[in-house]
Amino acid sequence: MVDVSFIESVPLVGQIYVKILDFIRYLDFPTWVWILIGLYLCLPVVTYVILPLIYGNISSKKRIIIFVLGDLGHSPRMCYHARSFAEKGYSVDLCGYLEESPPLDLIDNYNVEIHDVKVIQNTQNLPFVIFGVLKVIGQILNISKLLWKLRGANYILVQNPPSIPTLLIATLYKYITKTKLIIDWHNLGYSILEIKLGPKHPFVSAAKIYEKLFATFSDINLTVTEAMKSFLVKQCGVSKKKIVVLHDKAASQFKPLTLGEKEKIIHSHPEIFKSFDLRNDKIIVSSTSFTPDEDFNILINALQEYDTQSILPNLKVIITGKGPMKEQFLQSVKDSNFQKVNIVNSWLSAEDYPKVIATADIGISLHTSSSGIDLPMKVVDMFGCGLPVIALDFPALPELVTNEVNGLTVNTSTQIKMGI
Numbered sequence: 001m002v003d004v005s006f007i008e009s010v011p012l013v014g015q016i017y018v019k020i021l022d023f024i025r026y027l028d029f030p031t032w033v034w035i036l037i038g039l040y041l042c043l044p045v046v047t048y049v050i051l052p053l054i055y056g057n058i059s060s061k062k063r064i065i066i067f068v069l070g071d072l073g074h075s076p077r078m079c080y081h082a083r084s085f086a087e088k089g090y091s092v093d094l095c096g097y098l099e100e101s102p103p104l105d106l107i108d109n110y111n112v113e114i115h116d117v118k119v120i121q122n123t124q125n126l127p128f129v130i131f132g133v134l135k136v137i138g139q140i141l142n143i144s145k146l147l148w149k150l151r152g153a154n155y156i157l158v159q160n161p162p163s164i165p166t167l168l169i170a171t172l173y174k175y176i177t178k179t180k181l182i183i184d185w186h187n188l189g190y191s192i193l194e195i196k197l198g199p200k201h202p203f204v205s206a207a208k209i210y211e212k213l214f215a216t217f218s219d220i221n222l223t224v225t226e227a228m229k230s231f232l233v234k235q236c237g238v239s240k241k242k243i244v245v246l247h248d249k250a251a252s253q254f255k256p257l258t259l260g261e262k263e264k265i266i267h268s269h270p271e272i273f274k275s276f277d278l279r280n281d282k283i284i285v286s287s288t289s290f291t292p293d294e295d296f297n298i299l300i301n302a303l304q305e306y307d308t309q310s311i312l313p314n315l316k317v318i319i320t321g322k323g324p325m326k327e328q329f330l331q332s333v334k335d336s337n338f339q340k341v342n343i344v345n346s347w348l349s350a351e352d353y354p355k356v357i358a359t360a361d362i363g364i365s366l367h368t369s370s371s372g373i374d375l376p377m378k379v380v381d382m383f384g385c386g387l388p389v390i391a392l393d394f395p396a397l398p399e400l401v402t403n404e405v406n407g408l409t410v411n412t413s414t415q416i417k418m419g420i
Contacts, residue, residue, distance in 0.1 A: 061091040061111075063153040065179075067170070069117065069139070069162045073100030073350045076377060077184065077224075077248060078159055086111035093150050103350050115150070118142050140165050147173050157182040163189030164207065167214035180219040185228050191370035195292045212236045222246050227373035227396040247399070248377050250384020253354045257385075262359045269356065272318060272344050281314040284420065285360040285387075287353075287378040290323030294366045295392065300332050301413035303341045306420060310340075315420070317343040318356060358385035362420060365391040375400045379407075390419040 064085050068078045075096060082094045086109050094106065095115040106112050120138045122131045147156070147169065156179050158170045167183070174181040190207035197204055215221070215236040221243045223229045229245050232238040257265070259278075266273045276283075288294050296319075306312060319329075326345065333343045348356055357363070363382030369375075372395040379400055382389050389407035391397060401407045408419045 063091045064155040065093045065150050065153045066157045068096040068159040069166050071099040072096040072102040079103055082112055136165050143169050151177045153179055155180045155182055159184050161187055161189035163211045171214050171217045182220040183218045184222040187374040188371040195370050224375050225373055225396045225399050231373055248380040250380050254381045254384030257358045265355045265359055272346050276316050283316045283360040284362050285318045285357050286364040288321040290325040293368050293370045296329050298413045302416035304336055305417040307338050307340050315341045319345045320348050322347050360387055363387040363389045368392050369394045390416055
């Protein structure tokens with residue numbers, strides 16, 4: 001017998017409770033019927049509260065999380081992926097740093113939702129190792145919080161590098177949420193670390209083991225070169241069936257310009273094209289992140305050689321980008337005291353970048369590749385703008401640049417100067 005003395009002490013509640021009990025006795029249903037009725041009444045709670053709490057945002061559309069631990073405004077390949085999946089009807093969660101505005105078509109795309117990932121900077125000038133550990137811990141917390149909020153997707157696509165902590169988190173996420181993992185291999189994270197710390201450093205050895213191990217947990221792998229595919233198969237034990245080679249292609253905004261269009265862009269960027277004569281001077285462009293895998297000393301030496309040739313036209317050299325070795329490069333430019341060469345460093349928005357690139361006569365790539373098996377996206381963009389390209393040679397480069405067909409592959413400053 002249920003003790004209803006407390007309920008009956010509250011007149012209205014007690015009356016309602018008694019009436020419900022009387023109604024139940026009147027119906028005289030078996031217990032199993034009441035269980036079924038209870039389950040039916042619980043369905044809305046299970047469907048709209050409990051299941052979303054466990055599995056996240058489950059929708060009628062297929063969903064993909066595209067995650068890059070970098071600036072979305074300067075991650076063209078990942079933005080291309082987002083655009084392609086959105087065109088196929090997927091609901092896309094695009095995650096990354098928002099240091100610069102992403103392409104406007106993605107911002108306006110109703111199938112794409114953009115999520116900001118907090119940038120962790122070394123504002124206290126901590127030693128590399130200490131800051132590295134604290135940064136990884138902070139990234140793990142920030143990324144995990146965001147991905148848990150977005151759980152319920154069919155796929156998660158991550159860019160590599162950076163490998164730490166992205167591959168670890170993505171792998172754990174795959175098994176916890178039953179999401180298929182796609183890794184887009186731009187390069188090898190440990191080979192970039194090797195440039196900074198040296199090949200025998202224990203961190204490099206650990207990073208190499210880490211990267212090769214987590215490669216095996218992927219469901220699909222996208223690579224920028226055939227050489228990268230071969231590496232994953234031979235060195236990491238990844239099945240060929242799980243690897244698709246996707247050579248980069250320039251987006252539609254990278255296109256050749258008419259003389260009139262060039263003049264308009266030049267006039268709209270006076271800070272870049274100061275004292276420039278479009279009909280007599282030449283423009284050279286190069287894009288960089290000012291890291292050790294791009295040897296700008298060889299370009300400085302080539303321009304010094306060029307500067308001594310009085311019969312050659314004046315050069316406007318536009319270097320786009322920023323990074324840790326930027327100040328060192330600018331100091332080298334200042335020390336060179338050029339007469340015929342004017343070097344400008346500019347950080348361009350995603351909208352302005354293809355326009356400024358297309359004003360040039362020649363593109364230069366100084367990417368030497370830490371791994372030897374990736375390709376520089378900047379060259380693809382330059383080709384899209386109709387530029388011939390002078391590129392430093394490395395093993396995988398022939399997959400993109402055919403010497404004396406769509407550009408020149410070079411190894412010395414003199415070769416660069418002759419190509420200019």
